[in-house]
Structure formats: structure tokens, C-alpha cells
Amino acid sequence: MPKDFLKDARDRYDVIVIGAGLGGLTAANVLGRAGYSVLLLEQHYKLGGLATWFKRPGGHIFDISLHGFPVGMIKSCRRYWNREIADRIVQLKYIRFDNPMFSLTTTYDRDDFSQLLVERFGIAAETVQQFFDTARGMNFYDDQKLTVGQLFERFFPGRDDVVRLLMEPIVYANGSTLEDPAITYGIVFSNFMSKGVYIFEGGTDRLVQLMHQELLRNGVDVRIRCNVEKILVEHGQVSGVQVNGRTIGTRAVISNANLRSTIFRMVGERNFDPAFLDEARAVRLNTSSTQVYMALKPGEQIDESTGDLLFSSTAREFRTDLLLSRDITSRTFSFYYPRMRPHAEPRYAIVSSTNARYEDWANLPAEEYEARKQDLIETTLDALEKYVPNCRERIAHLEAATPQTFEHYTRHLAGASFGTKFEGLAISRALPEQIGGLYHAGSVGIIMSGWLGAINYGVIVANDIDARLMSASAPSAPQPAEAP
Numbered sequence: 001m002p003k004d005f006l007k008d009a010r011d012r013y014d015v016i017v018i019g020a021g022l023g024g025l026t027a028a029n030v031l032g033r034a035g036y037s038v039l040l041l042e043q044h045y046k047l048g049g050l051a052t053w054f055k056r057p058g059g060h061i062f063d064i065s066l067h068g069f070p071v072g073m074i075k076s077c078r079r080y081w082n083r084e085i086a087d088r089i090v091q092l093k094y095i096r097f098d099n100p101m102f103s104l105t106t107t108y109d110r111d112d113f114s115q116l117l118v119e120r121f122g123i124a125a126e127t128v129q130q131f132f133d134t135a136r137g138m139n140f141y142d143d144q145k146l147t148v149g150q151l152f153e154r155f156f157p158g159r160d161d162v163v164r165l166l167m168e169p170i171v172y173a174n175g176s177t178l179e180d181p182a183i184t185y186g187i188v189f190s191n192f193m194s195k196g197v198y199i200f201e202g203g204t205d206r207l208v209q210l211m212h213q214e215l216l217r218n219g220v221d222v223r224i225r226c227n228v229e230k231i232l233v234e235h236g237q238v239s240g241v242q243v244n245g246r247t248i249g250t251r252a253v254i255s256n257a258n259l260r261s262t263i264f265r266m267v268g269e270r271n272f273d274p275a276f277l278d279e280a281r282a283v284r285l286n287t288s289s290t291q292v293y294m295a296l297k298p299g300e301q302i303d304e305s306t307g308d309l310l311f312s313s314t315a316r317e318f319r320t321d322l323l324l325s326r327d328i329t330s331r332t333f334s335f336y337y338p339r340m341r342p343h344a345e346p347r348y349a350i351v352s353s354t355n356a357r358y359e360d361w362a363n364l365p366a367e368e369y370e371a372r373k374q375d376l377i378e379t380t381l382d383a384l385e386k387y388v389p390n391c392r393e394r395i396a397h398l399e400a401a402t403p404q405t406f407e408h409y410t411r412h413l414a415g416a417s418f419g420t421k422f423e424g425l426a427i428s429r430a431l432p433e434q435i436g437g438l439y440h441a442g443s444v445g446i447i448m449s450g451w452l453g454a455i456n457y458g459v460i461v462a463n464d465i466d467a468r469l470m471s472a473s474a475p476s477a478p479q480p481a482e483a484p
């Protein structure tokens, strides 16, 4: 008999959360802590969604998306998770850029960046200050017609090198392009720029373990291997979900799954207004990624000055389309030193990440797919050789992930690494106007993406649900979310 992953689950909960990515986990935690009965359903055998890791023999552990996030994570984790999680967040010391235009190391905060722009790139101090103030002052209600490219042209006309310095990490961090609205750049850049780039010491496995424990303390019913097939709607209101052959009733559903699969696959078109569906169909998915995971042999070491995060590129000029090309010229290397997992065997790991197009990897004959993967690995090793000499002889384990891999594990359409483009946010927020009690909290529109964006979006939606469910008997309200 197959195992029943819903054994002893109740027939009804106040809230059902579909998907245990950071947005789903956080929404479930906030609502559980506020006293609601919450069922968290995850189709995979692990919690975390894209915030995940995998282990290989020899004590090697690889993190998929733990490369860096803004300082705001400390506050969000302290408020909506616990102090133990928040206290393990530490700053990365060495952010490196290496490309044909410049090579430099920075702590990636406003002071250091301002100094670099003035002293190294020769930009007037007032211009730098005005640029930072403008980026920082942008908010969601601003004019959305100004593009990122136009913003740069206004402050740094003709300065491709400056654009590269300012843009390359953000493209990597959320897949944005020069054609996206400037607001998406401004908010994310200001978040990162406030005090540098941070990481969770202990690794994603430890983080998710601590989150799981906190969910259980807050009474959340957590279930893995539970793939939700349908969200049920009656008289314009959500009434429950179908999962693993069972129907479970609820007053509210939060989907942490991809926005488009929530609407078109789980709910179904007949439950929405035609005009809303047209807008939902027009929402573009974000791009996907490839990664190469490399672990050094026991005893082999890398000097920490090699960098924590290294934005390397061999492209002579900076063009966002080049960053997506299958002929890879730009790679972001994350170096993990033994201090990353102080509790584990001392190991050095390197993860190379690149934005990628799903179409370049989908529907290939098996042999060609494998050959492309091998080529990805070989060209990555060629590029790494500059920073880790003789890397081929020093590496004990090697493997690669493609957009197909991301699609397989998270069910994100086209393996999207950052959900949808900007227009997805309005659709995500409008769901409860279409169907009472239906919410979405997951990567949309750049601002609500990445670790911090996903966590904060989970809080915002938990607050919406609390407002809906609050009644005389409802427990105390969760704290309001900070802007992501």
C-alpha cells in the first residue's frame, strides 16, 4: 500500500497553503502563530521550494539559491520567524567583479559603491548621490513607464562600464533587463545597497530545518508529497482543495505555486472574468537558470580572497541578452568556505549560476540534452580555472542543473527562477477580487521575488487573510509587514 501522506489530516482548516517555498512557509507560520488552523501542502519531499539544497556522498552539500540577499532579511526573520534564524544571518565580505571593463572587490554597500563610482569611474559625487537618492525614493506608485535603461541614460549617459557595475548583480539577482520598469530596479538595488549582501550561516538545510521546527511549534500541519490538483470554488468562494485523492475544506487558500499554474491549472478558467483571464494570459514568465555544482576534494582549499560572490564575464560589452545566451559569457560564482557550515565536515564548494532560456533546453533528444549539459560543465571549468587554478584535478564532485531541473522540482512553468515579470504582481493581488478567499504569495514582479521578497509577500498575504477571517472568535492579528 502506498504511504498516506495525509494520514490523520483533518477534513477542514481555516487556511490551506499550497507550496512550501519561502512565501508559503512564512504565510503559514504567521497564520499558525496567530492561532488559525493551517494546513501546508508541498508536492516535493522537501520544504523550501527554490530555497533548497542537495547532498552527495563524501560530505558535499550544495545550496541552490543561497548566494546573497539584502540586510532586510534579518528584521523579517526576527519578526516572522525567530531570533535563532535571524542571528545566523551574516554579511558577505568579498563581492568581486571581473570582466573586460573592470576588475574590483567591494563590500557592496552605498559608501563603498559611492567611493568606487567617484574615484575609480570618475563620476561626480553629486551625480552619484542623486542617483542613489532617486533609486531609493522610488516606490510602487511611481511612473512605471521609465525603463531601467532610461534611468541609467539620465544619470550616466554613454557609460556602459557604470551600467555594468550597477546592473550586473541585479540582473543575476532577479532576471531583470534594461527594458523593465525602472521602479523594479530601484527598489531591489536600494534594498541590496543599504548595507551590503548577506547569507544564512549554516546553509539552506539548517534554515529550512529551523523553519520546520517553528511551524510545528505554531501548530501548522505540515505535509510533504502532497500535490494539490485542484482548488475548489463554490458560489465565487474557495471551498477546499483536492489533494492525493482527498477533498479538504477551507475558508481561504494561499497558493505559493506559480501564478499562471494557479489560475489556469488549479482553479480553471471558468471561475474567472474573461477580462481578468486576458490579463493573466499576458503575464510573462521570468527566465530560468543553469547551475554547475562543484565540490573540492577533502584537504583542498581556496583562499577566501577569491571572493564570496564573483560576477565574472568575458563579454567585452554589457548586454542583457548576452546574459541569457546559451553561449555563456557571464557566470556568477558563489564560493562556500567551511565557515558556511561550521557544524559539518570542512568542505569547499563552488556553485556557478547563469540566467538561461527554457527554450534552449526543452524538447531536446536525450543525447543532445546530455551533451549540452556536459558542455556547460566543461566551459564552466574553463572559466573557473582563472580563479581556482588546476580546478579539474582538485574537484571531487561535479554536476549541472538546467531549466528542466528547476521545472521538475518546483513545477514552475518553464523552470522560471523568479516567477513572473512585473505585470504578475497586479494579477496576483487581484485574485481575491475574483474568487473570495483565494490568494497568491510567490515570486512575481521582481520586487516580490528572491528570498526577502518572497518572505515579505507571504507576510502581506497572511495579513490580508487575517483581515478576512477575523471575527469575534478570531485570535490576535499578525504584525504588519515591512515593505520588501
Ligand SMILES: Cc1cc2nc3c(=O)[nH]c(=O)nc-3n(C[C@H](O)[C@H](O)[C@H](O)COP(=O)(O)OP(=O)(O)OC[C@H]3O[C@@H](n4cnc5c(N)ncnc54)[C@H](O)[C@@H]3O)c2cc1C
Pocket (backbone or CB within 6 Å): 018, 019, 020, 021, 022, 023, 024, 041, 042, 043, 044, 047, 048, 049, 050, 051, 064, 065, 066, 067, 068, 069, 173, 226, 227, 228, 229, 256, 257, 258, 289, 291, 353, 406, 409, 410, 411, 412, 416, 417, 418, 419, 441, 442, 443, 449, 450, 451, 452, 454, 455
Ligand atoms: C538558481 C537560482 C538562484 C537564486 N539565487 C537567489 C539569491 O541568491 N538570492 C535570493 O534572494 N533569491 C535567489 N533566488 C530566488 C529565490 O530562491 C526565489 O525567488 C524564492 O525562493 C521563491 O520563493 P517562493 O515563495 O516564490 O516559492 P518557490 O520557491 O518557488 O516554491 C514554490 C513551492 O510550491 C510547490 N508547489 C508548486 N505546485 C504545487 C502543487 N500543485 N501542490 C503542492 N505544492 C506545489 C513547489 O514544489 C515549491 O516548493 C534564486 C533562484 C534560483 C532558481
